[in-house]
Amino acid sequence: MSLRALRTLVAIAQHGSFVRAxxxxxxxxxxVSLQVRQLEREFNAALFDRSHRVxxxxxxGKIVLERAHEILALYxxxxxxxxxxxxxxxxxxxxxxxxxxxxxxxxxLAQLQAKHxxxxxxxxxxxxxxxxxxxxxxxxxxAITTEPVKPHPPDLFSTPLYREDYWIVAPREAANKDxxxxxxxxPMIRFQQHSWAGRTITRELRKQKLKFDIGxxxxxxxxxxxxxxxxxxxxxxxxxxxxxxxxxxxxxxPFGSPQRHRKVVILERAGRPSLQFAQAVAHEIQDCVERHVxxxxxxx
Numbered sequence: 001m002s003l004r005a006l007r008t009l010v011a012i013a014q015h016g017s018f019v020r021a022x023x024x025x026x027x028x029x030x031x032v033s034l035q036v037r038q039l040e041r042e043f044n045a046a047l048f049d050r051s052h053r054v055x056x057x058x059x060x061g062k063i064v065l066e067r068a069h070e071i072l073a074l075y076x077x078x079x080x081x082x083x084x085x086x087x088x089x090x091x092x093x094x095x096x097x098x099x100x101x102x103x104x105x106x107x108x109l110a111q112l113q114a115k116h117x118x119x120x121x122x123x124x125x126x127x128x129x130x131x132x133x134x135x136x137x138x139x140x141x142x143a144i145t146t147e148p149v150k151p152h153p154p155d156l157f158s159t160p161l162y163r164e165d166y167w168i169v170a171p172r173e174a175a176n177k178d179x180x181x182x183x184x185x186x187p188m189i190r191f192q193q194h195s196w197a198g199r200t201i202t203r204e205l206r207k208q209k210l211k212f213d214i215g216x217x218x219x220x221x222x223x224x225x226x227x228x229x230x231x232x233x234x235x236x237x238x239x240x241x242x243x244x245x246x247x248x249x250x251x252x253x254p255f256g257s258p259q260r261h262r263k264v265v266i267l268e269r270a271g272r273p274s275l276q277f278a279q280a281v282a283h284e285i286q287d288c289v290e291r292h293v294x295x296x297x298x299x300x
Contacts (some may be wrong), residue, residue: 003075005035006068009047012036012055013065024293026160026263039064089118092277095131095143096123099164099221099238100264100285104292105144108284119277127219128196132156135267142278144285146196146238147263158265159282162289164238166201166255166262167245169224171231174251180210182253186234187215189227195219197262201236204256225250238262240292 004025011021012032022029040047047061057065096105109121126134128145135143135156147158170182177185183205191198205212215233218224224235229248236255239245245252266282 002035003072005039006072008032008035009039009061009065009068010072012048013057016054018055023163023261026163088116088277088280090277091120091122092281093122093139093141094124094278094281095126095134095140095145097128097131097145097264098125098219099240100144101125102222104162104240104285104288108281108288111287112280112284116280119280121277121281127192129194132267135269141268142281143267144281145265145267147265148196148267155269156267157269158267159279161264161266161282161285162240163261163263164240165242166204166236166238166260167242168234168236168251168253168255169228169245170234170251170253171228172249172251174234177251179253179255180208182234182251183210183212183236187232188212189216189218189224189233189235190214191221191224191236192217192219197238200260200262201255204260208256 008021008025008027011024012018015021015024018029018032018036022032025032027035036047043060043064045060045064046058047064049056049058105123109123112119112121124140128143128148131140131143131145132148134140144161145158146164147160148156168179168182170177170186174182174186191201193199193202216227218227221237221239224237225245225248227233228235228245228250237245238261242252266278266285268278
């Protein structure tokens with residue numbers, strides 16, 4: 001029995017489907033199904049009633065789920081106790097992509113600072129590819145980036161934090177148009193092509209064989225959204241939640257079929273003395289994301 005399999009079981013119960021659970025734990029749907037089957041073989045009991053379209057826990061599944069919550073709470077609590085028993089002190093040079101500065105990173109750093117007042121964190125922003133190079137050149141101790149896209153510097157490893165879906169954003173009056181028509185009719189306010197996000201967007205546009213006019217090329221998600229809000233074109237941006245655009249009165253449609261997404265990770269170099277600091281940052285970010293998702297799902 002693995003903790004990861006138990007986390008997957010909890011995610012299925014929380015999100016109500018294998019597909020959404022797979023997204024939440026950064027696995028494929030087949031990997032989620034495999035973990036469930038492994039648990040069922042280990043306990044020699046069916047955990048889900050597969051006669052229903054929506055996965056429904058059996059009586060045995062409910063028992064395992066209850067114990068899974070207890071086991072994971074004990075394990076996660078151990079991390080907190082160990083961190084609290086030895087306050088972190090020193091310096092962490094942290095790079096981060098701009099999209100995380102809006103809410104998640106400030107909240108996470110405030111929580112971390114309250115727990116470890118002697119830990120000094122120096123933060124700088126940049127594109128994922130640039131931050132990876134700075135990490136390799138020992139200008140940073142860790143970096144919050146998107147999942148590396150080849151080519152990228154070697155000898156780096158990443159820990160998943162959360163995911164962002166790619167959305168087409170367009171002016172309000174485009175609400176009745178489909179994605180393809182929007183991208184062909186409006187000037188493209190595009191992400192810089194050399195960035196990791198830009199490469200992903202370019203590959204999908206080529207796959208769809210779309211022809212478009214480039215109006216601007218920017219390296220900031222908020223700047224693109226603001227340009228679109230002024231009616232200057234349409235853009236493709238990764239967002240933690242589409243409400244970031246819808247709240248500004250913009251048309252927002254999924255980009256790609258299935259919808260493309262990117263993983264936000266914390267990038268490090270193996271064997272660095274700052275590893276413990278970086279993992280503490282990752283823990284706080286994941287905590288912020290989990291609370292944000294819970295609030296979003298609980299909203300009417």
